[in-house]
Amino acid sequence: SQQGEEDPQALSIQEGENATMNCSYKTSINNLQWYRQNSGRGLVHLILIRSNEREKHSGRLRVTLDTSKKSSSLLITASRAADTASYFCATEYNAGGTSYGKLTFGQGTILTVHP
Amino acid sequence: EAQVTQNPRYLITVTGKKLTVTCSQNMNHEYMSWYRQDPGLGLRQIYYSMNVEVTDKGDVPEGYKVSRKEKRNFPLILESPSPNQTSLYFCASSYWGRTTDTQYFGPGTRLTVL
Numbered sequence: 001s002q003q004g005e006e007d008p009q010a011l012s013i014q015e016g017e018n019a020t021m022n023c024s025y026k027t028s029i030n031n032l033q034w035y036r037q038n039s040g041r042g043l044v045h046l047i048l049i050r051s052n053e054r055e056k057h058s059g060r061l062r063v064t065l066d067t068s069k070k071s072s073s074l075l076i077t078a079s080r081a082a083d084t085a086s087y088f089c090a091t092e093y094n095a096g097g098t099s100y101g102k103l104t105f106g107q108g109t110i111l112t113v114h115p
Numbered sequence: 116e117a118q119v120t121q122n123p124r125y126l127i128t129v130t131g132k133k134l135t136v137t138c139s140q141n142m143n144h145e146y147m148s149w150y151r152q153d154p155g156l157g158l159r160q161i162y163y164s165m166n167v168e169v170t171d172k173g174d175v176p177e178g179y180k181v182s183r184k185e186k187r188n189f190p191l192i193l194e195s196p197s198p199n200q201t202s203l204y205f206c207a208s209s210y211w212g213r214t215t216d217t218q219y220f221g222p223g224t225r226l227t228v229l
Contacts, residue, residue, distance in 0.1 A: 105150075
């Protein structure tokens with residue numbers, strides 16, 4: 001099945017630096033979502049970008065989408081220790097029209113922000 | 116408070132002993148889903164439900180059952196658990212199940228099958 005693949009698997013930075021995580025996928029999509037997971041806890045939705053959008057912002061988050069390369073990136077600016085978490089992209093097949101039910105998650109990027 | 120709850124949060128059991136993990140949401144969501152999370156494999160969908168009495172298989176349904184008799188509840192049943200079902204399980208819900216809808220996740224259930 002289609003799966004988003006995040007890169008890098010792990011990222012370690014200092015507070016104040018920017019963190020960039022990438023997600024690649026295999027087939028065309030309607031939209032792509034990013035989620036955050038604190039250690040051992042449930043995922044929390046961060047942002048959704050539709051296939052006809054190229055960039056989206058939410059606070060310190062910036063998401064880009066390049067459908068020609070089948071990739072997306074999540075940028076966290078001015079990182080904080082509290083941003084330490086795993087970050088996942090989630091995609092679904094473009095089967096024509098709205099897709100229901102089947103979000104596919106990647107393996108995630110583990111971000112560690114050192115104070 | 117809007118939330119998805121799961122019980123139990125931690126469970127250690129033995130091979131073959133039937134168990135049920137409950138999931139409940141208080142947001143009147145139509146759509147509910149179960150995932151398992153394993154190191155190196157990410158989250159994989161087990162089953163989902165678009166509405167009461169409507170369920171469908173996800174990517175890894177073998178060894179699991181679900182039921183949706185009420186909108187708010189979506190229990191996950193392991194009739195005969197095996198060690199390869201040791202995992203971290205998440206329940207999620209959203210309004211309609213469209214992939215543009217935000218999914219709200221429960222806190223997770225860590226299951227160990229000996």
